[in-house]
Amino acid sequence: MRQLNPYLNFPGTCEAAFNFYKAAFRTEFSYFSRMGDTDAIEVPEEDKNLVMHVSISFGDNHLMGSDVPESMRKDFVAGSSNYVCVSTESREEADRLFSELSAGGKVEMPMSDMFWGDYYGSFRDKFGTYWMITYSKEQ
Template sequence: MAKLNPYLNFDGKAEEAFNFYRSVFGGEFLGGVMRMSDAPGTENLPEDEKKRVMHIALPIGEDVLMASDIVPSMGHKLNVGNNNYISVFPESREEADRLFGALSAGGTVEMPMADQFWGDYFGSFVDQFGIHWMINYAARQGHNK
């Protein structure tokens, strides 16, 4: 079975965002932080773009959250929207509340954590970096995946 990992794009904020996510989830970046300047053919990029993140990856449980920055001088444009959410399935209500509180700080809560009609404890928000998140604790065993 294939494994899916969320991959996020930022406009110069990937490292800041991932340092924040690491402060919430813990762990270390896989392979460190790769910069645009590490790639061949980037010698002519503006200096500020050379420092942008080409790839960063943070293990979270059995999954990996990955990201990069866009490169405006290469014609990249970032369109932040609600078409992507990262859905996190914590192992307890307490962990759901902790993650929701930490990740939503400085962001916009769409739906506060609450018991839902489908039986789960759920909430959603947009974090301070414009990333959409869902926290879903399923009290019923085996309903989290």
């Protein structure tokens, strides 16, 4: 497998979520478009400002997302059954990302040394996305 790129969907909060992620990861959007930016499909007026596609990049890795239009949200649950796992280069980076991304969310497991040898923590952020932050001394 060459890449694994998590793709997150949101109920109208994608832009706020990705601005939050962009700040925490200290990066910029590599792509950003709104549903109203295309003529390829007919978009209801109330959905034109929703995010059609956004991406932030880290080397060859990408975190991508979009909003789910109102008409498609019947069975949608933000953040359901998905985690984004971030492997860091240092304990300090792990602590910083955990602190910034978990702000306003719900911590499941605080950062701590785990029995398998990693420094690890997990949480649900304020947008409903689940995260695992890990640092392994043996990289």
